[in-house]
Amino acid sequence: MKKAKRCSVLMLCAAVSLSLAACGPKESSSAKSSSKGSELVVWEDKEKSIGIKDAVAAFEKEHDVKVKVVEKPYAKQIEDLRMDGPAGTGPDVLTMPGDQIGTAVTEGLLKELHVKKDVQSLYTDASIQSQMVDQKLYGLPKAVETTVLFYNKDLISEKELPKTLEEWYDYSKKTADGSKFGFLALFDQIYYAESVMSGYGGYIFGKDKDGSYNPSDIGINNEGAVKGAALMQKFYKEGLFPAGIIGEQGINVLESLFTEGKAAAIISGPWNVEAFSKAGINYGITKLPKLENGKNMSSFIGVKSYNVSAFSKNAELAQELAVFLANEKNSKTRYEETKEVPAVKSLANDPAIMKSEAARAVTEQSRFSEPTPNIPEMNEIWTPADSALQTVATGKADPKQALDQAAETAKGQIKAKHSGK
Numbered sequence: 471m472k473k474a475k476r477c478s479v480l481m482l483c484a485a486v487s488l489s490l491a492a493c494g495p496k497e498s499s500s501a502k503s504s505s506k507g508s509e510l511v512v513w514e515d516k517e518k519s520i521g522i523k524d525a526v527a528a529f530e531k532e533h534d535v536k537v538k539v540v541e542k543p544y545a546k547q548i549e550d551l552r553m554d555g556p557a558g559t560g561p562d563v564l565t566m567p568g569d570q571i572g573t574a575v576t577e578g579l580l581k582e583l584h585v586k587k588d589v590q591s592l593y594t595d596a597s598i599q600s601q602m603v604d605q606k607l608y609g610l611p612k613a614v615e616t617t618v619l620f621y622n623k624d625l626i627s628e629k630e631l632p633k634t635l636e637e638w639y640d641y642s643k644k645t646a647d648g649s650k651f652g653f654l655a656l657f658d659q660i661y662y663a664e665s666v667m668s669g670y671g672g673y674i675f676g677k678d679k680d681g682s683y684n685p686s687d688i689g690i691n692n693e694g695a696v697k698g699a700a701l702m703q704k705f706y707k708e709g710l711f712p713a714g715i716i717g718e719q720g721i722n723v724l725e726s727l728f729t730e731g732k733a734a735a736i737i738s739g740p741w742n743v744e745a746f747s748k749a750g751i752n753y754g755i756t757k758l759p760k761l762e763n764g765k766n767m768s769s770f771i772g773v774k775s776y777n778v779s780a781f782s783k784n785a786e787l788a789q790e791l792a793v794f795l796a797n798e799k800n801s802k803t804r805y806e807e808t809k810e811v812p813a814v815k816s817l818a819n820d821p822a823i824m825k826s827e828a829a830r831a832v833t834e835q836s837r838f839s840e841p842t843p844n845i846p847e848m849n850e851i852w853t854p855a856d857s858a859l860q861t862v863a864t865g866k867a868d869p870k871q872a873l874d875q876a877a878e879t880a881k882g883q884i885k886a887k888h889s890g891k
Contacts, residue, residue, distance in 0.1 A: 509536040513561040515544040521804035548574050555781035562788035568600030568773035569842035575603045576846050581778040581785050583607045597813035600773040600841040609775035610796040611813035616769040616839050618831040621735040623752045634760045642710040654724050655737040657702040658716045658863040660855035665767040667698035685847035691873035699869035706863045716863050740828050755827045757835040766838040850883040
């Protein structure tokens with residue numbers, strides 16, 4: 471999810487069953503007859519509606535209803551729902567990033583889904599967890615993504631790839647000359663930096679015994695997080711990262727250096743597969759490297775989901791459609807059309823999916839990853855954490871000082887904005 475990544479990579483693979491009958495609660499004949507002539511509106515992601523074209527046609531035929539599909543950027547759909555939902559012009563089913571679920575539920579924008587446990591169990595644990603708020607389900611996963619390592623095969627072969635971040639540091643020391651670079655990453659952003667910080671024991675929020683996030687327990691400035699930040703700072707301090715990859719334009723600079731053949735490897739995500747292919751880069755994709763302590767770099771799993779609007783006048787039918795769109799058969803078809811890695815367990819080893827290097831990398835990296843926290847308090851983490859990491863990257867503050875300030879700011883904002891819950 472670029473910076474829509476946060477707004478919140480992913481994933482593994484999984485799905486529902488092989489037939490509509492196995493996809494959700496049994497439908498009575500009276501329910502079928504009551505749906506006749508209805509119309510449902512689906513907000514799908516930009517340039518992704520081709521992935522559900524056949525599924526929509528099948529659902530329309532089965533239920534004798536009309537389904538209108540409208541493409542909208544998936545990270546902005548909740549924003550539009552706030553206005554269009556109450557006005558009666560919103561969708562019945564929408565798609566959104568998993569890290570927005572908590573905020574949407576708090577604002578009363580989503581309908582709780584009532585689907586059987588056997589349906590829920592079809593999805594990977596991390597992906598279904600992203601749809602839960604207070605032990606209630608508010609969506610079904612459609613796709614997952616994580617950050618992965620892209621490398622230029624014309625500059626470094628698979629056999630030569632360093633195995634650890636420290637080895638990449640050594641490799642960059644030998645190859646970076648100010649115009650060409652070894653390894654690059656956007657470590658001035660918590661979305662990427664958490665991959666290192668968490669490997670040493672840092673975390674965003676701690677968890678209670680029931681697995682729910684505890685917003686009063688912030689770990690972005692603990693001993694492990696500070697150690698991780700100090701390691702990342704070395705890449706900037708020693709000129710192994712160009713100054714241009716700090717700040718809002720950093721992602722454009724990083725991607726340009728890779729497509730121009732001036733960087734041997736970068737951390738990015740599957741959202742760039744098509745762009746790098748069009749650029750003619752002879753690239754490979756693999757999981758993120760390990761750290762010196764033997765732990766693999768982590769990453770946030772981004773989950774796209776199908777959710778039912780709280781304003782839908784056909785909520786039951788909308789839920790059936792969401793279940794149908796996210797089932798195993800339709801998840802596989804959507805992958806074939808969009809190349810988005812499905813969240814269905816049974817598809818994890820599907821030959822048609824695993825022949826894709828990107829899908830394999832996302833699946834493997836997902837083993838070391840966790841969902842982006844989906845509680846509203848996460849909104850108070852991004853800006854202070856990014857600001858702190860940028861001062862670390864530019865050498866304006868030492869890691870502990872910067873992260874302590876970020877944690878203090880986040881706690882203050884959480885208390886001010888969320889203590890009334």
